[in-house]
Amino acid sequence: MAGCSGIRPPRSSPPPTWSSPIPWIRRRPRRSPRTIRAVVPTRSRTRRTATGSFGSCDRAGSRSRSRTPPTGASRARGRSRDPERGLGLRGSLLRPVPARQRRRSLGGDAPLAPDPFPRMAAFRGGRDAVRASARDLRHHGFIPQDLAMTQLQSAQRTCCEFPCTPVQERFFVAELLAPGNAGLNIALRWSLVGPVSGTIVGLALRQLVARHEILRTAFVEGENGPVQRVYPTADLHVPELDLRLLGTVEREFDRISAEEARRPFDLSRAPLMRAQLLRFSEQESFLLITAHHIVADGWSMGILAREFATLCDGLIGGTPAALPELPVQYSDYALWQQALSDFGEGAAADAYWRARLAGFRRFEIATDFPRPPALTRDSAITSILMRPALTAAADRVARASGATWFTTMLTGLLLVLRARAGRDDVIVGTQVAGRYEVELENVVGPFINTLALRTDFAGVQNFAEALARVADTLQGALENGTTALETIIEIVKPERDPSRHPLFSINVIQQRAFDEVRCENLLLRGVPSQSAGALFDLNFFFVERTEGWRFSCEYNTALYRPETVVAMLEDTLSLLTGVLDDPRRPIPQLAARAAAAEAVAAPSSVARPVDQADDVVRRLLPLWRATLGAGSDEAGFLDAGGHSLSAFRLIARIQQTFEVRLEIDRFLGNPTVRALADVIRKATAPRDALASVVALQPHGAATPIIAFDNPFLFQDLAKRIGADRPFLCVMPAAHINGDPALSFAAVAAHYVEGIRRAQPQGPYILLGHCFGSHLAYEAAQQLVRDRADVACVIAVDGWAPGHLARRTRREAFLINTSYRLIRWQMALAKLLRGQLPLTRLLEKLRLRLGRPNPSAVPDAELERVLWLKDRLSQHPIAPYSGTILVVRALGEPTGLFLDPTLGWRELATGRLEIRDAPGNHFTIFEGESVQHVAAAVRQTLARLEDAGAPEPATA
Secondary structure (H helix, E strand, C coil): CCCCHHHHHCCCCCCCCCCCCCCCCCCCCCCCCCCCCCCCCCCCCCCCCCCCCCCCCCCCCCCCCCCCCCCCHHHHHCCCCCCCHHHHHCCCCCCCCCCCCCCCCCCCCCCCCCCCCCCCEEECCEEEEEEECCHHHHHHHCCCCCCCCCCCCCCCCCCEEECCCCCHHHHEEEEEECCCCCEEEEEEEEECCCCCHHHHHHHHHHHHHHHHHHHHHHEEEEECEEEEEEEECCCCCCEEEEHHCCCCHHHHHHHHHHHHCCCCCCCCCCCCEEEEEEEECCCCCEEEEECCCCCCCCHHHHHHHHHHHHHHHHHHHHCCCCCCCCCCHHHHHHHHHHHHHCCCCCCHHHHHHHCCCCCCCCCCCCCCCCHHHHHHHCEEEEEEECHHHHHHHHHHHHHHHCCHHHHHHHHHHHHHHHHHHHHEEEEEEECCCCCCCCHHHCCCCCCEEEEEEECCCCCCCEEHHHHHHHHHHHHHHHCCCCCCCCCCCCCCCCCCCCCCCCCCCHHHHHHHHCCCCCCCCEEEECCCCCCCCCCEEEEEEEEEEEEEEEEEEEEEEECCCCHHHHHHHHHHHHHHHHHHHCCCCCCCCCCCCCCCCCCCCCCCCCCCCCCCHHHHHHHHHHHHHHHHCCCCCCCCCCCCCCEEEEEEEHHHHHHHHCCCCCCCCHCCCCHHHHHHHHHHHHHCHHHHHCCEEEEEECCCCCCCEECCCCHHHHHHHHHCCCCCEEEEEEEEECCCCCCCCCCCHEEEEHHHHHHHHHCCCEEEEEEEEEHHHHHHHHHHHHHHCCCCEEEEEEECCCCCCCCCCCCCHHHHHHHHHHHHHHHHHHHHHHCCCCCCCCCHHHHHHHCEEEEEECCCCCCCHHCCCHHHHHHHCCCCCCCCCCEEEEEEECCCCCCCCCCCCCCCCCEEEEEEEEEECCCCCCCCCCCHHHHHHHHHHHHHHHHHCCCCCCCCCCC
């Protein structure tokens, strides 16, 4: 979904519930305080000390000084007389931190959060409430004054972990529910007019990554839920593609934009933002920017656009721009969220949502196609440019009625949805911006919150009455808008369905589209973005652009035809045109369309006695009770009050206790203690420790391609191969990796077992990249020995297994030396052309000298390759008589002593085809390179299929 700015009330009119709006004060489920801790490489001498939320970790591992309760005088300076009610610190009052203690080392000088004491102010209705801002917290010493960017200047060997905010937790869980969900991407396109180059763009973006620590943040599972891990550095590579070389520029631009928008992220690897530069001419380029919603929102992308343009302008002009220092970072906000949540008055907001959503029943519009059993993300956007006369009339009606323009347009849309669904009780979602404090204006991060808008149109006769009801709905939602969506879901407890959003299927927002930034040497303009993927069945948005207001809808293409969506847009504009001249005029009759009756299969949760004599049940029950409380043993997980975050915590506890990783859909499909125990029992049985197969492209009747390992790597290739050929990816079970007792043949046999389950009969097409080509080769050998038909083995930039082992020591030395010398020559050439930063070159040198950068993100994949390499060194390599396709990366070394067939010639006794693709070993599946790889694969497979059944391969 494109990044939404959300509804942002003006600062001059704060929500009336609070005397000063503080969007992060709210009630959250009580939990044990999370630990902010330093993550230190294994070889470092730094010790890690576990502390509470307000403790510290230092290099020596010493404890924090004890903090005594404040004196009566300090309590008189505006603090609550009742510490437990006013501050919610479980009866423990801690004094403000002296200046000398305001900065503790987390393996360096990373910040920690001392106990905040925001000043108290009158709360409407005579109750005390917290009134805090970033300035208050800093001024009174509750957050250190120097808690600006977490630069970790003296902690280059560490990274830091911080708690996630509720919106980040929600996105993390959404990723767990649907891994690789492109609907969580924000995809933008910026037009750049000026003499920009890939080097300048890369430098500017890397400065932004250094400036905003959220762009150097990854997300991992912690003890009590997800945590954000901030790294000192994060490398952002910006590939550049000249579209003039591809002929049809506009078509290629749209295709590449769509692919970039939908390519997923791995949340455990920073940065969670990527960019690609597409050149149209010497003076005109387009920059594709994609970020995950867990690190940004629509407002954030506007910040990045302005700062990027400023930095680029300075680099072009030769005078680097200096951006003003940020007063806070997103991790500060996360710490405030955690610290302030305990003393927020959330009962009133909870009561509002409980009353507002009582008797909740899902609101939907009848679909054109049957709803798939699981949530799908394929989407498209359709849009209508609204007439200026209509938008002006809506503005006049809004002013006359004391409403807003958005409220007026929303009313028209809800009336159309009411008619189509055939019911008066209409429920949709919307987003609020959540940036009320000045310090947050230029902070990059996800601040938006999602709210449910429920309006009852029963008895409404005219548009004015409908507008008043919608305005009342919006007012109430905004007054209680600091309640997190997850809390609302806990209150409502809707029936869960893996094919739907928990609360609503329709969303409505208003966007202020980013227009342009004009600098001396550069003009940056926003261009309408591609749909990254659907988060909702229907996502309506009003967006203001240069040519005027547009009424648009991003819709799920698996559910709706485009003409259905266009009809809803046109009906809304037609209704508004007919009623805005006289809002007291009766609402026109619209054709009703009853919602399709869809049976929602809910997991059975019939209460049955739990057998506590069972060993698995006996170990599972304490985990279940710790998550849901006593008395929940025989209830279903959702019936006992469970929600997505508590599900995450229970899954983490099960993984820690039983060493079993449960997918969220399997967990929710077995929602009782008894059912979970059965799942755990099967998962721990040796026969079920199987390789898993992911369908990257499940459609088509042609012979499937089966790739090895990383599915993220092959996403684009699977799409480029064609819609008629399925593309699968086989991945090993967790226990396989790193086991010293396994031979290379046993590892390959593990993959073959997964392949046989996914495709019982041949012919087989096996594809691997780098070391994955070795696994594909050995799997083909084993399949052939089992008398299976293997059509082709495809090795993408992978040397033949055992190539150096078959050489003499002198030959191996010459090959290695030649390869390294050519590699360094290529790196130096890139450095001189400005295509490789000096820091990257120094990092390569450090790695070559055996001194890896300890502050870099840990590379588990590298450890796995080294383990496989060790297993392969003890494995005999036999020749192969079947067809082998080798795709070489042109950016890799070639020359003296280096075999142009990458060593495959001596293994292939059958047909060997060699094809080339631009790019290097790491970029061969990106941009233009993947097009060449896909073309090579298509041509080879087409030739094999046209020739008929090949001669059986022999091993």
